[in-house]
Amino acid sequence: MNFLEERIIKDGIVKEGNVLKVDSFLNHQMDIALFDQIGKEFKRRFAKEKINKIVTIEASGIGIACIVARHFNVPVVFAKKSKSINIEGEMYVAEVESFTHKCKNQVIVSKKFLNPEDRVLIIDDFLANGCALQGLISIVNESGASVEGIGIVIEKGFQSGGQIIRNLGYHLESLAIVDAMDASTGKVTFREQPEWDSEQL
Amino acid sequence: MNFLEERIIKDGIVKEGNVLKVDSFLNHQMDIALFDQIGKEFKRRFAKEKINKIVTIEASGIGIACIVARHFNVPVVFAKKSKSINIEGEMYVAEVESFTHKCKNQVIVSKKFLNPEDRVLIIDDFLANGCALQGLISIVNESGASVEGIGIVIEKGFQSGGQIIRNLGYHLESLAIVDAMDASTGKVTFREQPEWDSEQL
Numbered sequence: 001m002n003f004l005e006e007r008i009i010k011d012g013i014v015k016e017g018n019v020l021k022v023d024s025f026l027n028h029q030m031d032i033a034l035f036d037q038i039g040k041e042f043k044r045r046f047a048k049e050k051i052n053k054i055v056t057i058e059a060s061g062i063g064i065a066c067i068v069a070r071h072f073n074v075p076v077v078f079a080k081k082s083k084s085i086n087i088e089g090e091m092y093v094a095e096v097e098s099f100t101h102k103c104k105n106q107v108i109v110s111k112k113f114l115n116p117e118d119r120v121l122i123i124d125d126f127l128a129n130g131c132a133l134q135g136l137i138s139i140v141n142e143s144g145a146s147v148e149g150i151g152i153v154i155e156k157g158f159q160s161g162g163q164i165i166r167n168l169g170y171h172l173e174s175l176a177i178v179d180a181m182d183a184s185t186g187k188v189t190f191r192e193q194p195e196w197d198s199e200q201l
Numbered sequence: 202m203n204f205l206e207e208r209i210i211k212d213g214i215v216k217e218g219n220v221l222k223v224d225s226f227l228n229h230q231m232d233i234a235l236f237d238q239i240g241k242e243f244k245r246r247f248a249k250e251k252i253n254k255i256v257t258i259e260a261s262g263i264g265i266a267c268i269v270a271r272h273f274n275v276p277v278v279f280a281k282k283s284k285s286i287n288i289e290g291e292m293y294v295a296e297v298e299s300f301t302h303k304c305k306n307q308v309i310v311s312k313k314f315l316n317p318e319d320r321v322l323i324i325d326d327f328l329a330n331g332c333a334l335q336g337l338i339s340i341v342n343e344s345g346a347s348v349e350g351i352g353i354v355i356e357k358g359f360q361s362g363g364q365i366i367r368n369l370g371y372h373l374e375s376l377a378i379v380d381a382m383d384a385s386t387g388k389v390t391f392r393e394q395p396e397w398d399s400e401q402l
Contacts, residue, residue: 023313023314024313028278028281028310028311028314029276029277029278029311029313029314030267030270030276030277030278030279031276032267032270032271032274032275032276032277036271058260059259059260059263059281062259062260062264062267063264063266063267063277065264066231066233066236066264066267067267067268070233070237070268073233075226075230075231075232075233076230076231076233076264077229077230078229078231080229080260109229110224110229110230112224112225112230113224113229
């Protein structure tokens with residue numbers, strides 16, 4: 001079990017409806033020392049890619065992306081979510097529709113901050129159906145930049161988002177993949193992943 | 202002129218209606234090396250306070266708060282903004298009304314993440330009328346925690362927010378205070394501040 005899986009077991013709370021609450025360390029209160037470990041591990045997993053920019057989405061992706069960015073020495077661009085269509089200036093806009101939530105949202109990035117020379121690492125806290133992630137990929141591709149990798153902190157492996165992104169050929173790394181959760185016992189089952197090289201952590 | 206003022210002069214854009222666009226380095230694309238300098242300077246200015254938690258508000262405060270938090274070795278809690286009143290669980294909620302925008306918003310933090318032992322540094326990117334900041338202060342006070350300091354990256358000194366907060370006795374530090382902007386010439390006038398001790402930067 002890696003440091004993140006251990007932390008999920010310790011502080012995560014399983015709720016009915018396949019909800020995993022990790023708001024005490026990941027997406028409401030944020031443990032910066034943990035984010036730093038996450039940054040080191042992403043740097044190790046994407047060591048071969050020549051990343052020059054990190055792209056994430058508001059709000060809970062931003063803190064992780066900023067700490068991860070220190071390990072790559074690159075700037076972060078965060079996409080905005082909006083229900084409106086009142087866009088000022090030159091923006092990349094992706095319409096994303098949630099299959100489960102039946103709602104449409106826009107993912108927006110200013111054209112100034114993505115260009116064909118950019119080699120992008122996408123970072124986000126959660127991947128379930130992958131709706132927001134699909135919007136981010138769409139925007140990066142539209143700009144002519146390349147998606148060099150996608151780093152996710154927690155993937156819900158029993159939902160389709162991760163598999164679809166891997167099927168499309170993207171280099172997706174999820175630090176913890178939850179294959180099952182049981183709200184009655186609180187038990188979380190993780191997918192086995194290759195042993196981490198703890199020397200490098 | 203300090204490093205931040207220099208960066209505002211170099212990359213900030215003054216628009217009609219007293220709008221200062223700093224989206225290339227502060228609140229859309231984020232320069233993490235600059236955030237690190239900001240963190241060092243806040244640590245110097247709040248060196249005497251025994252901060253154990255940083256509180257900020259989504260979305261653009263989060264990145265700065267996380268990098269600043271590394272200099273204090275403390276966790277970050279970010280407040281959520283909402284127009285809804287559909288709050289699940291135990292939350293601190295502050296209703297804030299914008300004097301200029303005539304709109305009401307809620308600022309929300311889970312009760313789990315603020316308690317009377319907390320000694321809070323509030324961090325945000327901008328301070329103008331101070332509407333969001335008033336909501337954050339209200340929530341920290343409601344929890345029984347203390348506001349030890351408030352660190353703002355850019356204050357619009359020609360709007361009332363900063364003065365009100367100082368009148369109320371809070372230790373507010375703004376790294377750059379803009380006293381005037383001219384959209385026709387692009388000129389930005391900063392308020393003079395005590396010399397920084399550059400040795401410590």
